[in-house]
Amino acid sequence: MSLTGRDLISLDDYSLEEITCLLDLAEKMAAALAEEEPSTFTPLDRILATCFYEPSTRTRMSFASAMLRLGGSTICMQDVKMSSASKGESLADTMRMMSAYSDVIVIRHAQEGAAAEAAEAASVPVINAGDGTRNHPTQALTDLFALRRRKGTLQGLKVGLCGDLKNGRTVHSLAPVLARLGNEMVCIAPQALALPEEYLEEVERAGGKRPAETEDLAGALAGLDMLYMTRIQQERFPSPEEYEKYKGVYMLDATVMAQAPEGMIVLHPLPRVAEITEQVDADPRAAYFEQAAGGVPVRMALIALLLGLVEEGGGKKKYAF
Numbered sequence: 577m578s579l580t581g582r583d584l585i586s587l588d589d590y591s592l593e594e595i596t597c598l599l600d601l602a603e604k605m606a607a608a609l610a611e612e613e614p615s616t617f618t619p620l621d622r623i624l625a626t627c628f629y630e631p632s633t634r635t636r637m638s639f640a641s642a643m644l645r646l647g648g649s650t651i652c653m654q655d656v657k658m659s660s661a662s663k664g665e666s667l668a669d670t671m672r673m674m675s676a677y678s679d680v681i682v683i684r685h686a687q688e689g690a691a692a693e694a695a696e697a698a699s700v701p702v703i704n705a706g707d708g709t710r711n712h713p714t715q716a717l718t719d720l721f722a723l724r725r726r727k728g729t730l731q732g733l734k735v736g737l738c739g740d741l742k743n744g745r746t747v748h749s750l751a752p753v754l755a756r757l758g759n760e761m762v763c764i765a766p767q768a769l770a771l772p773e774e775y776l777e778e779v780e781r782a783g784g785k786r787p788a789e790t791e792d793l794a795g796a797l798a799g800l801d802m803l804y805m806t807r808i809q810q811e812r813f814p815s816p817e818e819y820e821k822y823k824g825v826y827m828l829d830a831t832v833m834a835q836a837p838e839g840m841i842v843l844h845p846l847p848r849v850a851e852i853t854e855q856v857d858a859d860p861r862a863a864y865f866e867q868a869a870g871g872v873p874v875r876m877a878l879i880a881l882l883l884g885l886v887e888e889g890g891g892k893k894k895y896a897f
C-alpha cells in the first residue's frame with residue numbers, strides 16, 4: 577500500500593486500510609507534536625500551495641500549520657479576486673502553474689467536481705478541501721480521528737447526523753465512510769434539508785443499512801455514541817428569506833444535553849453559528865474543539881504520505897515513524 581503521489585478527492589478512493597494507516601500515522605504525529613522539544617521534524621525542502629476560492633479558517637490554517645510543523649513551506653493564493661482567476665484564467669491553467677510552484681496543492685472551490693478537475697490538470701498531488709456541497713475528505717478524516725480518540729473504536733457505533741444534511745459537504749464525506757466502517761446512522765434534519773437520496777443510497781451500499789430519518793433531535797438521542805452537529809449552510813440557500821426559515825432550527829443546549837446519553841460525544845466541523853450554545857462547551861462530552869485541533873496531525877500525516885516522506889518497507893525516507 578502506498579499513498580505516495582496520490583490525490584485525495586474523495587475518501588471513496590481510499591481503502592479502509594489506507595484510512596486506518598493514515599489515522600495511525602496522525603497519532604504518531606500528535607505524539608511528536610506533544611513532545612516538549614519535538615526532534616522528529618527537520619527542515620523540509622517542499623512547498624504546499626493553498627488555493628481557496630471559498631472562505632476558510634480552520635482548513636486553510638491547519639494545512640499551513642501542518643506543513644510548517646513538518647518543516648516545509650507554504651504559499652497561498654490570498655484572495656481569489658487578486659489572482660488571475662478574476663481575469664478569466666481557467667482552473668486547469670492555474671493548476672498547471674501551481675504544479676510548477678509547489679509540491680502539493682490544497683484546493684477549495686464552490687463548484688462540485690472542481691478538485692477532480694484540478695487534479696486532472698496538476699502534475700503534483702491535489703487535496704480536496706471542499707468542492708461545493710460534494711466532498712470534504714480531510715474534514716471526515718479529522719472527524720474520524722476525534723471519534724476514535726474519544727470512543728476507542730471506529731465501528732459498531734450509533735451516530736446522529738444533525739442539521740443541514742442537504743448542503744453540508746462534511747456529512748456527505750463522513751456518512752459513507754462511517755457506513756463502510758460498520759456504524760449505524762440516524763439523520764436528523766427538517767424535510768427540506770434531509771440527506772439527499774444519492775447519499776442515503778451510498779450509505780446503504782457501503783454499510784448494508786439505510787439510515788433512519790427524523791426531524792426530532794431530542795427524540796433521536798437515546799443510544800447515540802456520537803452526535804455530529806452541522807451549521808445551516810447559509811451560502812447555499814437561494815435567498816435570505818429561505819435561509820431565515822431554517823436558521824436556528826436545532827439548538828443543542830444544556831437542556832437537550834441533559835437528555836443525552838452519558839457516553840455521547842458531540843462533534844461539529846465548525847464554524848458553529850447557533851446550533852450549539854456556549855453552555856455546552858464545558859460539558860465533558862463536547863469534543864469539537866479538540867476535533868478541530870486534531871486537524872493538524874491528521875493533515876501532517878496526509879501530506880507526509882502523499883509526498884512519500886515516511887519510511888515504508890525499510891526504504892530511507894525523510895521521517896522514520
Ligand code: NCD
Pocket residue numbers: 634635706712715745746806807845846847
Ligand atoms: C466546513 C466546510 O467548509 O464545509 N467547515 C470546515 O471546513 N471545518 C463546515 C461548514 O462550513 O459548515
